[in-house]
Amino acid sequence: MLFDTHAHLHFPEFAGDLPAVLGRARAAGVGWMLTIGTSVEGSQAALALAEREPDLYAAVGIHPHDASEATEAAFEELRRLAESSEKVVAVGEIGLDFFRNLSPREVQLEVFRRQLDLARRIGKPVLVHCREAHAETLEVLGAEGVPAAGGIMHCFSGDAEVARRCLDLGLLISLAGPVTYPNARNLPEVVKLAPEDRLVVETDCPFLPPQPYRGKRNEPAYLPITAARVAELKGRPVEAFGARMAENALALFGIRPT
């Protein structure tokens, strides 16, 4: 069984056929899915969905794209949501995106720090988004510290040196569809250097489908393609290594396998 550690199943892209999407995921051996908020409203929707489905969990947080909308009331609501249900297992996604810069950089930095602090205070792991901002993200994490509950560098896109620094900070590394692309750049090297107990996989659906589905909507049923590629790079049997990565996620999120 696999754990999809990063999905956005409450997004409008899935509104028309979510039961079928979840059915295909389960049939493909995806035993757990984490649907991740990117705004206050999105975090509310993520939790509402997780409350309805036994194999879904939620993360609450404000994405760097939406950082400009993070008011005091927004942080308060995230905290309330996180403490309202055992289905909220992480704070995310949070971080820095200097590729699209949809919110000013100073605002992104402040909102990232505030949510790291929130995670620390409520004892939950963090899910970090980092695009074209590796130096700054590592600087913030180094200065503030990763919460004791740990965290994941999601959709890892850095090089071996960035990976080593993430591992030193105590983060897990999550691989998404790009590890299956012919131009996977540094990712094969990153998979090889990371210890087995520090790797997880994700779809980041509806975005970033693995190679055979590029250009289409991504969904959790495609996770086995990414997991198989990671296992292959690691030189490990696909099923056993997929299960190993699911165990890593379950341990981080404090979920008891059923």
Ligand SMILES: [Zn+2]
């Ligand atoms: Zn992201």
Ligand SMILES: [Zn+2]
């Ligand atoms: Zn995401």
